[in-house]
Amino acid sequence: MSRSKPDVSALFDLARDGNRPALARLLSLIERGSDGARQVGALAYPLAGHGYTVGITGAPGAGKSTLTSALVGTMRAAELRLGVLAIDPSSPFTGGAILGDRVRMQEHALDDQVFIRSMATRGHLGGLALAAPEAVRLLEATGRDWVIIETVGVGQVEVEIAGKSDTTVVVVNPGWGDAVQANKAGLMEIADVFVINKSDRAGADDTRRDLEYMLDLSGHTGGEMAWRPPIVSTVATSVEGLDALWVAIQDHRAHLERTDELEPRRRGRTDDELSRIMLAQLTERVRSLRSSEDYEALRTLVDQRQIDPWEAAARLVGQ
């Protein structure tokens, strides 16, 4: 791949015309988070916003990837154009691979109405939490009406990324109720739909009962206007229960639209994103302030005990 400066605007036009390598290169720019990413973001933003995002998360080994692939199949049968971002913070480098290591998803490799991409952070300021929404907007701006964001529900950031979708699907397995799982509480909180995947295994009924009980405890009474996360049983490897999952996702979307909850949700996300970006930019400023001449001068005054660190910091950040 050439390392010469890409013509972002030309790549963007190509991507809008359906050129997949161009789209892949733009996503790489977002991963790297350099000036190129800013350009991509500025081009994509005015054309984005119409898409609907579905987050899929859960513990490692829950079968998220297989489930996502099966869901893509169901959605393609409905003739939807969609994108899939498989967020993979553990991978330091996914490269520009369109499928990454998501072998399960290769069945969709020849379908040009589906764009699947593994995504890691390669230096993006603010990390994946800020790179992911930019990637979603790029996928929307280049013609996708649905974007699935698959993350491992382990770390706080991954849970947050999935939880900032319009509809968040939390995938568990039989036995989940007993196991000590990282972020169980965090996952309970963000779920709009629960999936018990591998539900042909022993313990599926217990897991369903546990989930119902936890939903009762957390005050999900259901009722006319309130949403109680439905629990869908699936066996993703044999596509069992996938239609029911797709119905549950559409039901949740209809609920958000009927109750006018979708826009406030999205506005809240924009507020969060703005705060994160400001903080990332200010953190970057702290980094550059530390290598400034002013820093050395004030540092010396601190060492000589003429001013205290708070005064020095206030002068540096200009307060």
Added chain:
Amino acid sequence: MSRSKPDVSALFDLARDGNRPALARLLSLIERGSDGARQVGALAYPLAGHGYTVGITGAPGAGKSTLTSALVGTMRAAELRLGVLAIDPSSPFTGGAILGDRVRMQEHALDDQVFIRSMATRGHLGGLALAAPEAVRLLEATGRDWVIIETVGVGQVEVEIAGKSDTTVVVVNPGWGDAVQANKAGLMEIADVFVINKSDRAGADDTRRDLEYMLDLSGHTGGEMAWRPPIVSTVATSVEGLDALWVAIQDHRAHLERTDELEPRRRGRTDDELSRIMLAQLTERVRSLRSSEDYEALRTLVDQRQIDPWEAAARLVGQ
């Protein structure tokens, strides 16, 4: 306690003359982290810096509090003036209690050359990581030559606070080598001295062997100029091994001074503190920016998709 605005300067003079209630009130101001804290910090800073800090950390139940109390006894026998900060992030409110809940330390309650204080955060901007060094400086400025900082080695912040002492003592118990312990690697990294407390229990020899092995693995070969953390066995409840611990701490101090490592260590800490303060001040600015009129105006432009969030954030933070 009166809620009228305290005369910080008068309190500071009283504290320097040995008035303990005045010192306690100044520490409360630091905990609260309001403008009063800034005043205390500015008064203390020019008079601080001569003291030596010893961090004591380890898993809950390791016997840190008993060990600290015993160490205080040993140091008092050497006629040192000292302060103890027992950092307690789990307590939302320690109040102005001089001893807090550290009943073990009450034996020193009548010794006016020892000042012991539990400390929690009550809103300090930047939390305990920034309140702790301010409290240390106040204790130094009011006449203490040694400050012991005791923290539970559980969370990242607590380990960091203890690890930013001149000498850091990590307390473990027999059996530590086998147990899955939070932050084990983090504790290994910051230890200048290891204590195997409750060493009269079964498994103490195994624990010592494990620690030696881990030190070998991490390249602590010892040698002329390099420091290899010594491992001291104690039974704090019967003050067994306390003299050896005190010798180990003094040895480490002598090592740092002989190898000119103390000043660079402290300079590094000042750099870290300055960065943290700047980030805290800038985070505060993000918070206030979010309630500004500019924010609403730019927010509207983002909603209308006239500018993207990065552009809006850059305009808000003035980049």
